[in-house]
Amino acid sequence: LTEKLQNVFKNLRSKGRLTEADVKVALKEVKMALLEADVSFKVVKQFIKAVQERAIGQDVMNGLNPGQMVIKIVNDELVSLMGSETTEIALRPAGEITVIMMAGLQGAGKTTTTAKIAGKLKAKGRKPLLVACDVYRPAAITQLQINGEKQGVEVFAMGDKQNPVNIAKAAIEHAKNQNFNVVILDTAGRLHVDEDMMQELIQIKEEVQVDQTILVVDAMTGQDAVNVAESFNQKVGIDGVILTKMDGDTRGGAALSIKAISGKPILYVGMGEKLSDLEQFYPDRMASRILGMGDVMSLIEKAQQSIDEDKAREMEQKIKKATFGFDDYLESMNQMKNMGGISSVLNMLPGLGNKAKDIEGMIDEKDMARKEAIILSMTPKERANPDLLNPSRKKRIAQGAGVDIAEVNRMVKQFDQTRKMMKQMPGMLGGKSGKRGGF
Numbered sequence: 001l002t003e004k005l006q007n008v009f010k011n012l013r014s015k016g017r018l019t020e021a022d023v024k025v026a027l028k029e030v031k032m033a034l035l036e037a038d039v040s041f042k043v044v045k046q047f048i049k050a051v052q053e054r055a056i057g058q059d060v061m062n063g064l065n066p067g068q069m070v071i072k073i074v075n076d077e078l079v080s081l082m083g084s085e086t087t088e089i090a091l092r093p094a095g096e097i098t099v100i101m102m103a104g105l106q107g108a109g110k111t112t113t114t115a116k117i118a119g120k121l122k123a124k125g126r127k128p129l130l131v132a133c134d135v136y137r138p139a140a141i142t143q144l145q146i147n148g149e150k151q152g153v154e155v156f157a158m159g160d161k162q163n164p165v166n167i168a169k170a171a172i173e174h175a176k177n178q179n180f181n182v183v184i185l186d187t188a189g190r191l192h193v194d195e196d197m198m199q200e201l202i203q204i205k206e207e208v209q210v211d212q213t214i215l216v217v218d219a220m221t222g223q224d225a226v227n228v229a230e231s232f233n234q235k236v237g238i239d240g241v242i243l244t245k246m247d248g249d250t251r252g253g254a255a256l257s258i259k260a261i262s263g264k265p266i267l268y269v270g271m272g273e274k275l276s277d278l279e280q281f282y283p284d285r286m287a288s289r290i291l292g293m294g295d296v297m298s299l300i301e302k303a304q305q306s307i308d309e310d311k312a313r314e315m316e317q318k319i320k321k322a323t324f325g326f327d328d329y330l331e332s333m334n335q336m337k338n339m340g341g342i343s344s345v346l347n348m349l350p351g352l353g354n355k356a357k358d359i360e361g362m363i364d365e366k367d368m369a370r371k372e373a374i375i376l377s378m379t380p381k382e383r384a385n386p387d388l389l390n391p392s393r394k395k396r397i398a399q400g401a402g403v404d405i406a407e408v409n410r411m412v413k414q415f416d417q418t419r420k421m422m423k424q425m426p427g428m429l430g431g432k433s434g435k436r437g438g439f
Ligand code: GDP
Pocket: 104, 105, 106, 107, 108, 109, 110, 111, 112, 113, 189, 216, 244, 245, 246, 247, 248, 269, 270, 271, 272, 273, 277
């Protein structure tokens, strides 16, 4: 196929492309939504710029208006930016000890989350030991002990007279002797990022072999969360993040900012004060929460469906009036492609029986591109009126499409059969059960 022809295809297939104006208008709204969700300004700016470049010129999917199409692209981008899939805490084999250090500001939820993780690990058959390394906050040790007891997990504590490095070392010794295989260090936080806190964490890392440093961040702190993550990552180095207090009314923009700026995955989200309230992080759910456009997303789905229905009805009318031409044939093939393949469409049609197999064989998806080439080599008149096709026209068409004349004949024959079959099935398209249809 020539490049020119391929371009013609693309244009025909799509309902148009996103213009710069379309994209700019829609992204203005997206920008507002992201800022409202507390995504950091820097990240919003970068994100909007990247999406703008990517979106301009993209095809508008069947059944969407340009604004909706932009939002769909934005949603997809958000998901892929946040990692596309869930990430687990990396553990050593069960025969070895994995040391996890929890880090974060005071009140972020470290102690609570430590106990929550212990519960998850225990359920997986691990034997975790919790270690009280916060020797500053009054009652921090007791808090961990109470939580550990609730989870049925041992807590290692040495009071508040020892320094955290010594406590960590002693705890790992204890873990070795008692066959624990995960050691979780609950460290102290400060109200703000401060040098002493960082030094303490750095020192633990220098003297103890920490496998995973997990930063606990309060999602409600919004724009600040990203600064916290950046400082901890630069000074101490982190391997993953847990966002707490996502049960609050925050839209969770911190998840996006943190991933975008630190590159570290969000591992879990805290969804409440109870020790069972720790959930896996799902980028797709987070994307729609951050975007806060659930209504638009469902509108996009609905629009898609109703347009398909309209098209099916229109096509049915054409068949009844016998004005079903090659353009319609082409359009219906494309529609089927959009709907997820022939088999899924055939399954939606009632009462096809073994005819479904015939049709499926007739409309081979791999073959569609060649059929398109043939149809596009026809004049508009030939496409509207298939009966015009005579041998000399067919020869010209075959040359234009770069195929053998036999292939043109085969295509025309299949078209005829399809048309005939469709006539025999009145009400099949857009009918009772068929939400969609049309080929
Ligand atoms: P730390 O100072 O970082 O150890 O934080 P704590 O674990 O002591 O938690 C501080 C407060 O936040 C406590 O009242 C917790 O119950 C609460 N908290 C922790 N995680 C969550 C969460 O996911 N949702 C809610 N609503 N509260 C949480």
